[in-house]
Each structure stands twice: as structure tokens, then as C-alpha cells.
Amino acid sequence: MAYWRFVEYVTEEEPRRCPIIEWYGTLDPEVQAEFDIQVKALSEIDNWDDARPKYKELDRQHAGLCELRLKVGKRHFRPIGVLLREERTFVFLGGCEKKGRGTTDPEQAFEIAMNLKRQLEAGKGALREYAF
Amino acid sequence: MNTLSEVWQKFAQNKAYRSAFARAQFKRLVPLQIQTLRKKRGWSQHELAEQAAVTQGVVSRAEDQDYGNLTVNTILKIAEGFDVAFVGRFVPFSELDRWYVNLSSRTMNVPSFDEENDALYEFENTARSTAKGRDESLIAVDARFKNERETGMEAALANSAIVLSPTEYGGGLAHAGIGGHTS
Numbered sequence: 001m002a003y004w005r006f007v008e009y010v011t012e013e014e015p016r017r018c019p020i021i022e023w024y025g026t027l028d029p030e031v032q033a034e035f036d037i038q039v040k041a042l043s044e045i046d047n048w049d050d051a052r053p054k055y056k057e058l059d060r061q062h063a064g065l066c067e068l069r070l071k072v073g074k075r076h077f078r079p080i081g082v083l084l085r086e087e088r089t090f091v092f093l094g095g096c097e098k099k100g101r102g103t104t105d106p107e108q109a110f111e112i113a114m115n116l117k118r119q120l121e122a123g124k125g126a127l128r129e130y131a132f
Numbered sequence: 133m134n135t136l137s138e139v140w141q142k143f144a145q146n147k148a149y150r151s152a153f154a155r156a157q158f159k160r161l162v163p164l165q166i167q168t169l170r171k172k173r174g175w176s177q178h179e180l181a182e183q184a185a186v187t188q189g190v191v192s193r194a195e196d197q198d199y200g201n202l203t204v205n206t207i208l209k210i211a212e213g214f215d216v217a218f219v220g221r222f223v224p225f226s227e228l229d230r231w232y233v234n235l236s237s238r239t240m241n242v243p244s245f246d247e248e249n250d251a252l253y254e255f256e257n258t259a260r261s262t263a264k265g266r267d268e269s270l271i272a273v274d275a276r277f278k279n280e281r282e283t284g285m286e287a288a289l290a291n292s293a294i295v296l297s298p299t300e301y302g303g304g305l306a307h308a309g310i311g312g313h314t315s
Contacts, residue, residue, distance in 0.1 A: 001236070002236060028148075029146050029152055030148060030149075030152035032149060033149050033153035033155075033156045034156045034160075036139065036142075036153065036156075037153065037157050037160045038160060038197070040161075040232070040235065041160050041164045044164070044168075044235065044236055044240065045164070046237065050167065050171070054197070071198045131138045
């Protein structure tokens, strides 16, 4: 059994959407493979202090979010979610590729994730096991 | 019922994926195992470097999953430092799939030769007195290390919640400063 569990957020409104799966589907196969391996690796690290800098808990306007840090070649990808340390669980809310000057692809990825986090706070939507 | 693993289904969809997966597992999981083994032994990077006759910088890079330029020669030196074997060989994807699915801290955390040898002799002596065979001793040694690994895992998980449904996340969300579910 892994030390950490990864789950994905599914929106409440119809048609129900799973942002992390949608984003994953846009990635090149090479990035998908790197993503899968990194998530598996993180799930097997007991103390996430040892996992830095593979993740970062965000602050200021994105406080409460946590990004995983995935580097593939020279490209930087950021799966975004909420880290529940007590439950040893990471909730995926979406993802993006970091571009220059604070921009992301897709645009506003962190703001979108913040909105999903608020929906989660309000009890809307659902969570399910992330299969990797 | 679908008996194929998620990762196998991805292998089957796309050669680019499975090729990248094979590269990524080597690039990321060998560093992870080096770090796991070092921490299990309570060694600093400097101590491992001394054992492996490399510099601390080499160990630091060897534990960096993004480094991506780890040489087999360095891995073999580090294996020697841990007194374990590193087995690099060609395998079919089915073996990679099985290995990945079963991958855990338990399978990554392997004993040194001396640890195994001491345990083996201990069980050999017991086996001689009880007329058990060598195979039974080896099985017993393997079971002993397996139990130790699992005990460590159980202790680590003792305070962690098993979260299965959305509503059960309420407590965790509260811990994280997020309101509980009401739906």
C-alpha cells in the first residue's frame, strides 16, 4: 500500500468533468509517461519533506493550492491540486504548462483551480481514485 | 472484468508512451530508490558518497529525478556502497508492467548483503537443528525482511486515514482549511 493517495476532482454540473483527466489528455505521450511515473514515485515517499522540490504549497492569491513540479526536457508542467497532509492525500484539480512571464497553458489554470477548490469547499462535485 | 492494468492499456495504445515510460521509470525511480536506501540506512549523502567512493555531488545528482544523465557506472558504484546488486537487463513490457504495479517502498527497500547473510546463517542454524532445508531457510529469510518492511509501512500508515468516498474527505478538508462536504 502506498504512503500517499491521489484522487481526482469531478465537477458537479452536467456534463460532469474531470479537469486533471482532461488536461492529461492534452499532453504528449512522453509527458504523460513522466507524469505517471512521478505521481507513482510521490505516492511512495513517506515524508514529503524529502520530496521537495517535486511539489510546492502555494501562497498569496493561490493559498491552499499545491502544485506538483514536473520537468520534461526544458518544459515545466504543473499538476495542480490540494494537499491533505493529515490524510496523506493529494486532490487533483487540474494542470498546466508554465510559460514565460507567469503565463500558463491553459491560461488562468491556477485561477480555475481556485474556483474548483471553492466548489469542493462548498461540497459540490465528487472525488474518485486516480488510476495510474 | 478487465484484468489489464491501467498502465498496460496505455502501453498498448501508444509506442511513444511505452518508450517514454521505460525511460522515465529509469530516470526517476532509480534516484528514488537510491534516496530510499540511503535514508533507510540513516546515511547522509556524504556518508553514502564515502561508501560508494564518489563525491557528495555525484550522490546529490544521482538522487535528482530531473538530472536525467545518471550513468550505469555511477549506479554500480552506489550499489557497491549499499552492498546490494543492481540488475540492468532487457525485459518485455509485461515485466515492466508487473514491476510498476507492485512497486512500493517495500520492494524498493532491499537489505545489504551482510543483513541478508546474518539472517541466512541464523535461519541455517535453526534449520540444521530442525532438519529444515536450505530452501526453507531462504524463504524464511525473505519472509523476515518482508515482515520488517511491512511493519515499517504499517507504522507509517498508523495515523493516516483511508479515504474512499467524497463525503469521507470532510475531515481532511477541514484539516486543510477547507469546509467539509455537505452533499
